[in-house]
Amino acid sequence: DTEVTQTPKHLVMGMTNKKSLKCEQHMGHRAMYWYKQKAKKPPELMFVYSYEKLSINESVPSRFSPECPNSSLLNLHLHALQPEDSALYLCASSQGGLVNEQFFGPGTRLTVL
Amino acid sequence: SQQGEEDPQALSIQEGENATMNCSYKTSINNLQWYRQNSGRGLVHLILIRSNEREKHSGRLRVTLDTSKKSSSLLITASRAADTASYFCATDAGFQKLVFGTGTRLLVSP
Numbered sequence: 001d002t003e004v005t006q007t008p009k010h011l012v013m014g015m016t017n018k019k020s021l022k023c024e025q026h027m028g029h030r031a032m033y034w035y036k037q038k039a040k041k042p043p044e045l046m047f048v049y050s051y052e053k054l055s056i057n058e059s060v061p062s063r064f065s066p067e068c069p070n071s072s073l074l075n076l077h078l079h080a081l082q083p084e085d086s087a088l089y090l091c092a093s094s095q096g097g098l099v100n101e102q103f104f105g106p107g108t109r110l111t112v113l
Numbered sequence: 114s115q116q117g118e119e120d121p122q123a124l125s126i127q128e129g130e131n132a133t134m135n136c137s138y139k140t141s142i143n144n145l146q147w148y149r150q151n152s153g154r155g156l157v158h159l160i161l162i163r164s165n166e167r168e169k170h171s172g173r174l175r176v177t178l179d180t181s182k183k184s185s186s187l188l189i190t191a192s193r194a195a196d197t198a199s200y201f202c203a204t205d206a207g208f209q210k211l212v213f214g215t216g217t218r219l220l221v222s223p
Contacts, residue, residue: 004155031209042116042201042213043156050209090155100205101146104155 004105006091012111015081021108023074023091029103031096032074034066037088037107049074050096081112117202117214125220132189134217136202137182143205145178145185148213150199159187159200192221 004025013019023032031050035043048056049068063085065077074091088109092102117138126132136145144163148156162169162178162185169176175188189196202214 006155040216040218042216045210048209055209088153092156096209100144100209100211101158101161102156102211103158104148106155107153109153 004091004093004103006089006105006108008108009106010109010111012113013078013081014113015083017081018077018079020078021076021089021091021110023076023105024072025093025103026072027093027103028071029093029095030071031094031100032068033092033094033102034064034074034076035090035092037090043090047076078110081110083112086110086112116212117204119200119202119214119217121217122215123218123220125222126192128193128221128223130192130221132192132196132219132221134187134200134219136185136187136214138185138202138204138212138214139183140204140206140212142180143207145176146203146205146211147174147176147185147187148201148203150201150216152198156201189219192219194221194223197221 007022034046037043046060047066052068063080067075088107090107091105094102119136146161147159150156160171162176173190178185199216199218201216203211
């Protein structure tokens with residue numbers, strides 16, 4: 001299985017809502033990533049988990065809270081978001097180590113009203 | 114910003130023609146990767162070239178790397194309508210981070 005899955009595909013939420021994005025991979029990868037991508041821009045790294053531990057937080061606001069329950073799952077908990085947080089949220093995974101080829105999921109299109 | 118620059122920003126060609134896109138970056142790297150993204154979807158890894166390699170081929174793709182100039186190019190030969198997508202270079206300087214370039218939007222018309 002060489003696939004990274006993400007749910008939901010689309011999400012609309014109000015600024016007072018709490019929601020979660022989910023990501024799953026079964027490739028035995030030990031590194032997992034969250035990216036944010038605005039239209040016509042490159043992906044921007046948000047968080048990196050390595051061996052289920054948070055290793056990189058790119059100064060992301062606390063209204064985004066990542067969680068890695070096990071080596072196959074990655075969640076992104078959302079709370080009190082702003083309209084400017086509307087974007088495509090991409091999950092990726094990689095073997096880790098020196099060669100960092102990343103496998104991406106299809107993304108969750110988030111709209112904050 | 115450490116973000117790489119790509120040019121052109123957009124490229125429009127006919128089927129059968131070759132497409133070349135260029136990437137420049139700012140820091141020393143372990144490797145450089147190219148990804149494709151169809152509209153609004155996830156990225157797909159195309160090819161990886163290590164810092165000690167100068168050229169690499171994969172099917173219709175040819176990638177070059179010039180570490181002295183901190184630049185790379187991606188050539189797609191005999192393009193097809195299905196190649197229509199955005200293409201991003203990404204530099205890997207270690208520390209588990211990829212830094213993506215600004216991207217080239219390629220349109221291949223039948």
